[in-house]
Amino acid sequence: MAGEEEQNKKRKKGHAQQHQLKRQGRRSYKEDQEIAELEQRLREGAPPRGSNPLAAQEGAGATTSYAAARTFDELPLSQYTKDSLKKYKFVTLTAVQRATLPHALAGRDVLGAAKTGSGKTLSFLIPLVEKLYRAKWTRLDGLGALVLTPTRELAVQIFEELRKVGHFHDLSAGLLIGGKAVAEEAARVHRMAMLVATPGRLLQHLDETPGFDTSGLQALVLDEADRILDMGFAATLDAIVANLPRERQTLLFSATQTKSVRDLARLSLTDPEYLAVHAEAATPTPLKLQQAYMVVDLGQKMDVMWSFIRTHLKAKTIIFLSTCKQVRFVFEAFRKLRPGVPLRCLHGGLKQARRTSVFYEFCNEKAMVLIATDIAARGLDFPTVDWVVQADCPEDAATYIHRVGRTARYMASGRALLLLLPSERDGMLKLLEDAKVPLTQIRPNPAKQQAVTPALQALLSKDQELKDFAQKALTAYLRSVFLQPKKDVFDVTQLPVEDFAASIGLASTPKLRFLKRVKAGPGGKSREEVIEMGGRSALEEESEEEEEEDGEEEEQEEDAAAARRAGAASTSGRAGATPAAGKKGKRAEAAEPEEQPGAKKLKGQDGAVKAAKKANGAAAAAVNGGGGDDDDDDDFLVVKKRDVFAEPEEEERLMKEVAAAAAGDDDEDGKKKKKKKKQKIKVGSVSGNRRVFDEEGNALDPLAQLAKEGLGEEGAAAAAAEAMSAREGVYVVAARPEERFKIAADLMRRRDKEDRARLKQLKKEIKLEKKARARAAAGLEEQGGVATLRRAGEDDSDDDQEGGSGSGSGSEEEEEEEQRERRRRGGRGGRRGGDSDDDSEGSDEDDGEEDAGQRGHKRPEVAHFGMARKDAGASAAAAMGAAGAASKAAAGSSLAEQEAMALKLLSMRR
Numbered sequence: 054m055a056g057e058e059e060q061n062k063k064r065k066k067g068h069a070q071q072h073q074l075k076r077q078g079r080r081s082y083k084e085d086q087e088i089a090e091l092e093q094r095l096r097e098g099a100p101p102r103g104s105n106p107l108a109a110q111e112g113a114g115a116t117t118s119y120a121a122a123r124t125f126d127e128l129p130l131s132q133y134t135k136d137s138l139k140k141y142k143f144v145t146l147t148a149v150q151r152a153t154l155p156h157a158l159a160g161r162d163v164l165g166a167a168k169t170g171s172g173k174t175l176s177f178l179i180p181l182v183e184k185l186y187r188a189k190w191t192r193l194d195g196l197g198a199l200v201l202t203p204t205r206e207l208a209v210q211i212f213e214e215l216r217k218v219g220h221f222h223d224l225s226a227g228l229l230i231g232g233k234a235v236a237e238e239a240a241r242v243h244r245m246a247m248l249v250a251t252p253g254r255l256l257q258h259l260d261e262t263p264g265f266d267t268s269g270l271q272a273l274v275l276d277e278a279d280r281i282l283d284m285g286f287a288a289t290l291d292a293i294v295a296n297l298p299r300e301r302q303t304l305l306f307s308a309t310q311t312k313s314v315r316d317l318a319r320l321s322l323t324d325p326e327y328l329a330v331h332a333e334a335a336t337p338t339p340l341k342l343q344q345a346y347m348v349v350d351l352g353q354k355m356d357v358m359w360s361f362i363r364t365h366l367k368a369k370t371i372i373f374l375s376t377c378k379q380v381r382f383v384f385e386a387f388r389k390l391r392p393g394v395p396l397r398c399l400h401g402g403l404k405q406a407r408r409t410s411v412f413y414e415f416c417n418e419k420a421m422v423l424i425a426t427d428i429a430a431r432g433l434d435f436p437t438v439d440w441v442v443q444a445d446c447p448e449d450a451a452t453y454i455h456r457v458g459r460t461a462r463y464m465a466s467g468r469a470l471l472l473l474l475p476s477e478r479d480g481m482l483k484l485l486e487d488a489k490v491p492l493t494q495i496r497p498n499p500a501k502q503q504a505v506t507p508a509l510q511a512l513l514s515k516d517q518e519l520k521d522f523a524q525k526a527l528t529a530y531l532r533s534v535f536l537q538p539k540k541d542v543f544d545v546t547q548l549p550v551e552d553f554a555a556s557i558g559l560a561s562t563p564k565l566r567f568l569k570r571v572k573a574g575p576g577g578k579s580r581e582e583v584i585e586m587g588g589r590s591a592l593e594e595e596s597e598e599e600e601e602e603d604g605e606e607e608e609q610e611e612d613a614a615a616a617r618r619a620g621a622a623s624t625s626g627r628a629g630a631t632p633a634a635g636k637k638g639k640r641a642e643a644a645e646p647e648e649q650p651g652a653k654k655l656k657g658q659d660g661a662v663k664a665a666k667k668a669n670g671a672a673a674a675a676v677n678g679g680g681g682d683d684d685d686d687d688d689f690l691v692v693k694k695r696d697v698f699a700e701p702e703e704e705e706r707l708m709k710e711v712a713a714a715a716a717g718d719d720d721e722d723g724k725k726k727k728k729k730k731k732q733k734i735k736v737g738s739v740s741g742n743r744r745v746f747d748e749e750g751n752a753l754d755p756l757a758q759l760a761k762e763g764l765g766e767e768g769a770a771a772a773a774a775e776a777m778s779a780r781e782g783v784y785v786v787a788a789r790p791e792e793r794f795k796i797a798a799d800l801m802r803r804r805d806k807e808d809r810a811r812l813k814q815l816k817k818e819i820k821l822e823k824k825a826r827a828r829a830a831a832g833l834e835e836q837g838g839v840a841t842l843r844r845a846g847e848d849d850s851d852d853d854q855e856g857g858s859g860s861g862s863g864s865e866e867e868e869e870e871e872q873r874e875r876r877r878r879g880g881r882g883g884r885r886g887g888d889s890d891d892d893s894e895g896s897d898e899d900d901g902e903e904d905a906g907q908r909g910h911k912r913p914e915v916a917h918f919g920m921a922r923k924d925a926g927a928s929a930a931a932a933m934g935a936a937g938a939a940s941k942a943a944a945g946s947s948l949a950e951q952e953a954m955a956l957k958l959l960s961m962r963r
């Protein structure tokens with residue numbers, strides 16, 4: 054025991070010394086020695102190519118090979134990484150980690166496939182951090198490692214995990230995910246050794262940010278590769294990969310392997326190790342996951358969902374729906390009915406800040422219902438989810454597997470329920486059977502079922518906005534079914550639309566032109582026929598009308614929701630009472646009630662509406678189960694028959710190849726929201742060929758578009774105002790295309806000149822810093838020891854840090870306590886190297902960025918692991934600080950001038 058304490062003390066002292074040295078810009082002899090030893094172990098003990106280390110016998114080749122490692126300690130990892138892993142209680146390797154880490158650490162390309170929740174994230178993060186550590190990477194070396202992932206939430210989560218692995222390291226890392234000012238990111242991106250990014254935003258920086266150099270990249274990770282492709286990022290990915298050096302290590306991970314992933318692997322990996330860890334497993338889903346399905350009519354779905362929530366009040370549940378409009382409606386409606394458990398929603402239409410806060414809220418709650426689109430289906434690691442309910446049928450087996458993978462993660466158990474319509478039953482069960490997903494059929498217990506429809510009808514009859522949401526939800530759902538490529542599962546003509554409309558509280562069914570056309574004619578029209586009909590099909594028209602409205606809607610969504618929450622729900626029945634309601638005229642046109650057979654039946658239900666209205670309180674009580682707040686979930690779900698499809702088959706058949714993208718999911722991550730957006734000119738290009746992007750990372754083609762259309766006065770005014778606030782682009786309007794070209798080109802030329810000046814300044818700064826570092830190192834050697842050195846641009850608050858750490862930073866706890874105290878005080882000086890969990894600003898002291906105290910754990914954007922290097926001489930620092938400030942001031946004023954000038958031009962033109 055005493056020995057262990059002694060060892061701990063020694064290790065901590067060692068860390069403090071290492072950090073001290075790093076602050077002085079040097080690697081210790083011990084570090085150099087460790088790196089040399091690691092290199093040697095990696096060279097001599099790497100598993101044979103083509104082998105699966107999972108099969109390696111424990112003890113075999115124990116002297117050199119680490120292929121049989123079962124714990125992180127047995128792997129050739131730096132002490133920093135080992136200590137970081139220990140700190141976060143990662144001790145034993147999971148199967149995928151045992152299989153992939155030995156190869157990936159040896160520098161090989163890896164294609165890894167393993168079940169959801171099996172620990173793939175550490176399998177790629179550890180090799181990245183280790184690689185840069187062994188390469189003695191510094192922030193002057195540019196971007197060293199890049200992780201690409203499909204969604205922002207996933208990126209945030211990976212970044213959090215990276216902060217853990219890199220806790221004791223001295224590496225800066227950044228998060229590039231859009232939804233934030235590009236300019237703010239651009240100022241820091243060139244200093245990051247590691248980046249976690251979504252593809253659109255990364256490409257934007259590659260194209261637009263001067264000084265962002267990827268030529269030295271050592272390693273690339275494509276996480277959830279099939280999803281990246283499914284989301285339509287294939288071209289973006291190509292463009293990104295084309296910007297990266299060929300000589301690099303590439304790791305590609307996914308829980309499901311599709312043909313598109315294998316194609317991607319062929320193109321981006323070199324001589325890879327294929328490690329499909331659970332390929333031999335009897336089922337592709339976690340073993341501790343209990344899965345069931347229930348056949349329900351479309352008109353019963355709302356009741357089943359509601360009853361489920363009401364009978365699982367103590368559970369943490371995710372309910373998946375197909376589109377964001379459905380999510381919005383169900384969330385708003387159920388929230389108003391107060392089910393007795395907190396509800397949240399997550400979909401691509403929400404602003405990023407809201408998405409992030411929902412993500413964290415759901416992580417932290419024990420009992421909560423998250424209603425979500427497939428944006429939450431992949432990769433997200435919410436702890437302790439009890440139930441995954443797929444209220445809408447997934448598009449394929451892979452999506453099913455990813456959705457259920459949000460529960461039963463790592464060692465935990467979990468339960469999943471799939472609702473199938475009678476028309477979907479056979480087709481979907483066949484797909485799942487082929488994929489070896491074990492399912493049991495269950496049915497709802499009628500005694501426990503609670504009808505929510507009367508309460509919904511009552512709500513909608515007095516809440517115009519909610520009614521509007523309901524109509525849009527219905528349209529969006531039908532459209533999504535229609536657009537599904539698997540016609541043996543999804544057949545929109547089979548759906549009882551009127552029943553569905555009634556069940557969600559609508560007194561009549563919205564008119565749907567595309568549906569009419571599909572149903573028209575012998576046998577109806579195929580999806581392709583409808584889409585191609587006349588170039589602009591009814592489907593597209595409808596979709597455009599909706600999207601046009603939605604652009605406005607999304608901007609208002611948050612405010613409207615806040616207003617609603619504040620009790621300002623006086624919109625009932627008054628078109629135009631809110632900005633959103635102002636669109637009702639158009640909406641009514643698009644989805645005006647149709648007199649059709651079902652209408653009669655619905656009219657008949659008006660009585661029910663009235664009755665429900667009258668008994669609103671009682672209805673609410675009824676839907677609330679009349680005291681049914683029990684948690685007896687199994688009372689509601691009754692096992693009908695066991696039906697386990699668990700015949701082992703070949704690997705190829707295990708993960709059945711699934712169709713790539715289902716066309717037109719307009720609800721994912723806002724990726725199609727660019728339609729009808731005002732066109733934006735980014736000032737900063739020499740010619741019109743350069744790609745520019747909007748905030749979401751959608752590529753725009755400003756000059757060509759502008760030449761064709763122009764913006765119209767109103768659009769331009771709004772756009773100009775937006776541009777002013779974003780400070781990153783200027784909109785131009787002019788009567789004639791050639792004028793518009795000229796104005797845009799002039800502005801772009803000027804901004805580009807400024808870009809070049811900034812780049813030059815940046816290079817100068819780096820050069821100066823290098824020189825200062827060399828001088829400082831020489832000085833140190835002459836003095837033969839310790840000196841307190843400062844880096845350019847560091848603020849005064851670092852002074853006491855230096856003093857403190859220079860004199861007595863022997864104890865890590867002391868440092869952390871000191872750090873916490875500084876955070877409590879909330880000042881910028883509260884930040885220091887990576888011994889803190891909150892070092893999210895890392896090396897950005899001189900950026901004049903947000904307060905570290907305000908950022909904290911919830912908003913990780915940039916992290917700097919380990920101590921910030923303080924490696925420049927004081928005089929050089931002062932000089933460079935002054936130069937930097939001057940150049941920033943110059944840049945700032947010239948940007949402002951340009952924008953002012955552009956706006957002046959605009960108003961002149963108008």
Ligand SMILES: Nc1ncnc2c1ncn2[C@@H]1O[C@H](COP(=O)(O)OP(=O)(O)OP(=O)(O)O)[C@@H](O)[C@H]1O
Binds near residue numbers: 168458463
């Ligand atoms: N060796 C380990 N020991 C303990 N916990 C671990 C280990 N490896 C991973 N975990 C934890 O297991 C959980 C799931 O890991 P991770 O998110 O990496 O899974 P995944 O395979 O990427 O899942 P998905 O396919 O859904 O993205 C995380 O909370 C992670 O911290």
